[in-house]
Amino acid sequence: xxxxxxxxxxxxxxxxxxxxxxxxxxxxxxxxxxxxxxxxxxxxxxxxxxxxxxxxxxxxxxxxxxxxxxxxxxxxxxxxxxxxxxxxxxxxxxxxxxxxxxxxxxxxxxxxxxxxxxxxxxxxxxxxxxxxxxxxxxxxxxxxxxxxxxxxxxxxxxxxxxxxxxxxxxxxxxxxxxxxxxxxxxxxxxxxxxxxxxxxxxxxxxxxxxxxxxxxxxxxxxxxxxxxxxxxxxxxxxxxxxxxxxxxxxxxx
Numbered sequence: 001x002x003x004x005x006x007x008x009x010x011x012x013x014x015x016x017x018x019x020x021x022x023x024x025x026x027x028x029x030x031x032x033x034x035x036x037x038x039x040x041x042x043x044x045x046x047x048x049x050x051x052x053x054x055x056x057x058x059x060x061x062x063x064x065x066x067x068x069x070x071x072x073x074x075x076x077x078x079x080x081x082x083x084x085x086x087x088x089x090x091x092x093x094x095x096x097x098x099x100x101x102x103x104x105x106x107x108x109x110x111x112x113x114x115x116x117x118x119x120x121x122x123x124x125x126x127x128x129x130x131x132x133x134x135x136x137x138x139x140x141x142x143x144x145x146x147x148x149x150x151x152x153x154x155x156x157x158x159x160x161x162x163x164x165x166x167x168x169x170x171x172x173x174x175x176x177x178x179x180x181x182x183x184x185x186x187x188x189x190x191x192x193x194x195x196x197x198x199x200x201x202x203x204x205x206x207x208x209x210x211x212x213x214x215x216x217x218x219x220x221x222x223x224x225x226x227x228x229x230x231x232x233x234x235x236x237x238x239x240x241x242x243x244x245x246x247x248x249x250x251x252x253x
Contacts, residue, residue: 017110020187020198023173023212025110030207036179036233042096043151043179043239046071050090053153057086065158066221066240071095071149073246078167080148080248095147103146103243106175110209144172146243154183154238156226162186162193162218170247173211177243178202180235182228188218204230 015028031039047053047069056064058077072095073080074087083091148168152160165174185208188197197218202208210217221240229235 020200021189021210021214021217023214024187024210024217025208026200026202027106027110027207027209028203029205030106030109031177031179031205033205033230033232036205036230039177039241040179040233040235040239042099043069043153043241046093046151047153050088051084051092052087054084054087064160066152066154066160068153069093069151071099071151072147073248075148075150075167080167080246095149099149099241099243100146102177103175104143106177106207106243107144107173107209107211110173110207144170144245146172146175146245148244148246150242150244152240152242154181154221154224154240156181156224156237158221158224158238160221162188162197162220164190164216164218165242165244166216168244168246168248170245171211171215172245172247173209173215175243176202176208176210177241178206178208179204179239179241180229180233181238182225183221183238183240184223184225186220186222187214190214190216190218193218201225203228204233204235 017028018026020026051069051074053067053069056066056068056077058064068075070084071093073082074084074092076086081092083089154160182201182203184199185202186197186199187210188194190213199222210219224238226237229238
């Protein structure tokens with residue numbers, strides 16, 4: 001068989017855009033290599049102090065194994081602030097306009113709309129609905145003003161328990177971008193942390209969007225697969241960039 005007939009990653013069939021649940025859509029390979037490298041460089045800059053990468057501690061005294069840095073507003077269990085209230089207390093770094101625009105483009109790609117010109121995303125046709133029409137619910141037309149980014153860094157033994165993104169007042173879809181090592185991503189239901197849920201693998205460059213009836217579904221990362229990052233990226237571990245619309249009006253103090 002001619003090797004050129006195989007996808008670039010060596011798989012027999014390309015991974016397809018898939019609706020995991022109503023309103024929850026997985027778009028494989030949405031970020032091309034150049035944009036992945038650009039985002040990795042940006043994440044390294046954002047992770048530096050002040051208001052840099054920190055260990056998150058829960059009210060019960062536990063700690064999250066994935067470390068985090070925030071942009072736009074600072075998330076802490078369980079609210080938002082203008083400063084890193086559970087870190088060094090410094091003002092949070094601003095939300096970059098480029099990242100906010102990427103969030104809007106991601107929603108259009110996941111819900112079947114055309115990928116806007118200049119996205120820089122790889123596999124643009126697939127991001128723009130290359131798979132079958134999933135019937136995922138479209139959100140209102142006005143462009144979303146993505147104003148919060150949570151960036152989580154997972155090392156090989158890091159995990160994320162089942163949780164909901166419920167501190168925002170906006171129902172706009174949550175956008176998740178993956179860089180580095182593949183993870184097992186568990187996407188559940190809105191009623192409880194238990195079953196039913198589905199496990200899927202998110203690889204470097206993958207996009208996952210959940211909104212509409214899936215907006216408050218529980219989700220988590222039970223496992224990271226060390227050594228699975230593409231060698232050309234130069235990252236050991238996994239970075240997850242989660243984009244949200246706060247809908248909070250005047251930022252909390």
